[in-house]
Amino acid sequence: MRLRHLSVLATVTALLAFPAHADAAPSGHTYHVSPQGSDHAHGTPTTPLRTIGACLARVRPGDTCLIHHGTYREQLTPPSGTKDAPITIAAYGDGPVTVDGTDQVTGWKDAGGGLVAADTDLPPDPDFNAVFLDNTRAAEGRWPNSGADPLNATWAEADTTSTDQHIDDSDLPDADWTGATVHLWAGSNPWAQQTGTVTTTGPGELDFKGGNYRCPPLCMGNQTYRNYYLVGSRAALDQPGEWYYDKTAHRLYMVPPRGGLAGHTVTAKHRLWGVDLTNSSYVTVRGLSLWGTSLRTGVSSTGVVVDGLHATYISEFSTLPMPPDGDLAVPPFEGNIVASRILDSGVQILGSGNTLRNSEIAQSAGDGVLVRGTGNTVTDNYIHDVGWMGSYTPGIEINGNSQTVTHNTIRRTGRAAIDTAWQLNGTEFHDNRIAYNDISEAMRTSRDGSPFYVCCSLNGSGTSVDHNTAHDADGQNGYYVDNYSNHFRLHHNVAWNTGSRGVYFNGHTGPSIANEDHNSSYGVGINVASTALGGATDASGSYFSNIVGPKPVTATKVGDPPPVVRSNLISDKPGYTDAVNGELWLRPLSPAIDAGEVVDGVTTDVLGAAPDQGAYEFGAPIWSAGCDLPGCQERVRHGNWTATASDASDASATVDGDINTRWTGSSPQTAGQSLTVDFGESKTFGRLSLDAGRDTNGQPYGFTVSVSRDGTHWGEPLARVSGRSFTQDAVLDRQTTARYVRITLTASGPAPWVVNDIRLYGDGPDGSSTLQAEQATEVRGADRGTASINLRGGDRAGFREADLRGTHLTARLVPACEGGCSLQLRLDKPDGRVAAEIPLSGTGDWQERSVTLKHAVTGSHDLYVVAKGNGRVAQLDWLTIRP
Structure with a gap:
């Protein structure tokens, strides 16, 4: 999948970078590094060093390495500075500086059967191998084939005769799949994915071991969901660019592009951590790009500042093993499979008092960012396209206490945008601040969760979750405090198009005490409750007030004192400015104005006779969530759109801006069925999202997207999409301006296709939006x-x-x-x-x-x-x- 904004941010970062010695101690020495230099040189501007490692071998506290434009295939392991004299590694400002975790693979030979092969050692654990063809992620060979976007996966569906660790599938190709990895998304309520290893195969069937740690709800067998795919087998190689690594023979196989590999470049990951600060403190890293590798600090690190990082393809893996017992903060049990790969993926900010800011982090099978320890800060970052392997790896995983996570934009995640895993974190989650984050397009490869998700038995005393916006997600809720967690204070949050609820505190047959939600605003696309606390045996001290939303605020009436639910406005006409576009601030004469109550620790800056209900005080400036980097604002404003179906059925639900309304075709899917959308005026966009809801029945099996300026003349399709997922993204081959768009099916399916919502995204902010x-x-x-x-x-x-x-x-x-x-x-x-x-x-x-x-x-x-x-x-x- 193309990522236009990555190159934009890299360019901006390079242009805004400046010689870092201005921030260093006056006595510090500055060394220059350039691909044209020599490691035997003095490191001056005119005689630079060749490698960053040579610079790091020379620096002392207070010194600076200034890195000139170029690509550096090395691992950086800086020494420590001191609090008053940090070591600085910074881009000079004459162009992008890329630390590349890959090396070129050469020596390709014909391997028969339309394949080429190269003998090569790939140093990482084979589970973490990654291959790139012409600087684009190459897919590991899999069956069934899938598109380029790993968040829009194509699944096989097992027959109902399948059992616990046995798959029957009449569509399974007749091949030897022994040793392949089987990836499962199956069960009665599959809230996580799992992997196993194929042990035997036969025509239309296979046996495997592993996976299925809880059956039900996570198992194969005759269940509601029986989805799976196979990777890690030479038998799966049938599309150009697909690869398979034989770890025994140390041989990499690939299906070459049409015309062969001549003129193409293949690289493979060799360094998991391009910047390894495990044993470093008081180091500033500014303006670097990472490609095919990542960055981490260590549990003892402090005073590390990572600023302006541009990291792409940071983590890749193909299996989901149970976390080692030594990584667990709770006793081992089978449900811990959800925490797989959280601690070994993503950009990792571990230790205390470290900072990640002003950075763009994209393309990860696991975490976007892991923050773990005490007193770290993650702020003003753009994190997207992560967590596609389907465990609980999120955009930002927060472990520990006194962490600050603010002003981040997180979108397109496999499961949650922000998460904490109690299996690794333990039950203490004290004094964290999670605020002003914009989280959207979450839950792309799961169904039971939300953009903001914390679980389980957590004690959130002193933690504030406030001034966040959650929207356009395929989960159940905007904010989900799950399974016995307590003492969480939410306030001034916003949610729309998040499914059942704005926020849900789930007691789940246990206690859910002292949880709060105040002054929050919930909009369209919520159809059960604005705020709910349910299933609790004890809800003592919970308190919900000043909430504006379309559905009731509810709480299980148990506990001493029992939950307080009051001073809330439940209305389908609350006086929002523009609910469909998420502008849930109040217009004059809204019934929420001056209708709220004072809440200690929450109410500030009252304008008028009393506090307002909802997240925005009328007459005050409108706060916003998310980062201020290029790419952070890209959704195109929704207007008076209309839709016409080729079967003449009423398709207005596809463009009403509400994910809970649905259009269903009048007959099973066949190629040529279409939807035509008229935006009413020309719109400029580069991506179209087709949201088919959380029900897997009716998801399109394939479609194209064409555009027209007049509704009569149509060009060739600008995007082709295959795969079946809750939301499917059509990425156009160029930024396009058009008034009309047509979505046309290219494949047949057993059920009519469904569309809940259509959304547009551009390469930059839409000037007609606020x-x-x-x-x-x-x-x-x-x-x-x-x-x-x-x-x-x-x-x-x-x-x-x-x-x-x-x-x-x-x-x-x-x-x-x-x-x-x-x-x-x-x-x-x-x-x-x-x-x-x-x-x-x-x-x-x-x-x-x-x-x-x-x-x-x-x-x-x-x-x-x-x-x-x-x-x-x-x-x-x-x-x-x-x-």
Whole structure:
């Protein structure tokens, strides 16, 4: 799958990097490193070193390695600095600096049967092998074949005659699958995936061992779900680019691209940890890129700062073993399979007092980030396309106490976006702050969970989960505090399109005490409860108030004192600004205004006679969640869309913005059936998501996506999708502007196809959406807060590659100028063409100002708001550009 934003961030990181010696101690020495250098040189700008390792062999506390543009195939193991004199490893700023964990595979020879092979030693454990063809992830050979996106997997379905560790499948190719890995997503309620090893095979059947640790709900046999696939066998090689490694013969097999391997490059992973800080403290790593490898600190590390990391293809593995007993914080039992691979994948921030910030982390079979220890910080990161192997590996796994996880954007995860595994963490989860994170497109390879998930028996005393947004996920809830966990305080959170509930505290036949949810807002796509506490034998001290949502707030009435449920607004007309687009802030005359109660430790900054209900105080600046890096804002604004089905059935449910409504075709799937969507105006997008809900019946078996500007003339398909998953992504071969899109089936299926929701995503922010000022990708001079920015004369805020299509600029602001001031909208560069200007004078309260653009603007532009005047000019909340 192509990842456009990765190259954008790498470029931005390189351009913004600057010589790190400015931050080093005055006595520190600075060494330069370049691919054109020599390790026998002095390390000066004119005589640089050749490898980063040579620099690290020389540095002492306070010293700096400045790395010039290039690719470095080595593992970095820095020594420690001191608190007052850290060691710094930083990109110089003349282009991307890539630490590459792969080496080229050469010596390919014909191996017969349409295969080529190379004799090579792959140093990592064979379970962690990864192969790349022309700098793109090559898939390990598997049956049935699947597309390039591992989060959109194709599964085989076993026959109902299958038993515990035996599969019957009449579609299974007649081959020797002995020794292959069987990957299972099966059972009555498969909340995790498992792997086993094939022991014997025969026509249409195989036996395996392993997996099936809890049967039911996780087993093969005659169950509701009987999904599986096979990898790790030469018999599976039948598509160009697929590979198999014979670990006994040390031989790598591949199906070559059409025309052979001439002109192509094959690399394989050789270094799991490109930056290994296991024994390092007080080290700053700034502006580096990682490819096919990852970074970790150690349990004793402290004072490590990782800033501006750009990490791609960080973890790959093919099996899900039970965690070793030594890794467990609770007694071993079969359910611990869910914690498989959490501790050996992802970018790992272990120890105490370490920081990961301003980084993009993508493409991992397991974790995006593991934070473990005490007092670490993970902030302002963009984490996506991780956790596809189907255990509980999330976007961010939080273990320990006093961790700070804020302002991260996490999307497209196999299961949760944020998670903690009590099997590894233990039951103490104290004093953690999880706030201002935007979590979406979670639960891509599971069905029982949520974007935010914590389990089990956790004591969350002192932990605050607040000001997060959860949306567009295929799980059951937005926020899920599962199985006997207690003392969790949630407040000022937002959820929409998260399935059954906004938040769920699950007692599960045990205690669920002192849990809270206050001042949260829940929107469309929630059809059971806004907030619920259920199944508890003891719910003492739980308290739910000031909640706005479409469904009731409920709690099991047990405990002393019993749960408190009051001061909540349950309404399908709460006065939200734009519920379909997740703008759940209040409009004038909303019944939630001044209708709330004061909650100690939660209520702040009351405007009016009393606190408001919901997550946003009316009249205050609108807070936002997520990071401010390129790629963090990419969903295209939903409008008055209409849909037409080729069978003439009512397809309006596909475009109403609610994942709980469903369109179903009138007959079983056949090639040529289609849906045509009219957006009402041209939209610019690079990805279309087709959400088919959590029921596996009716998921499309394959489709194409075509576009049209007029609804009459259609070009060739811009995307082809195969596989069956809850949500399937069609990634277009280019960013495209069109008013109409057509989804056409390319395969037959036993049941009618279903669509719950269609969403669009672009390569940058949509200018017709509300652009939050504090999420600007570039802020110069201005003071950035959590809900607005303060601009003085000469200050600016910029949004990179915003899609603009409109004639009117509207901004919400507080003027702070006595006269002669303005906010200018400039295109493409800070001193670029002025598209609009808002004159300002005087002071006042929050207000919306609209002006007509000098000329209508279309297309993708860098967008800058520049303050003109002396002293303070304005406090800016948000802006939008619309027709």
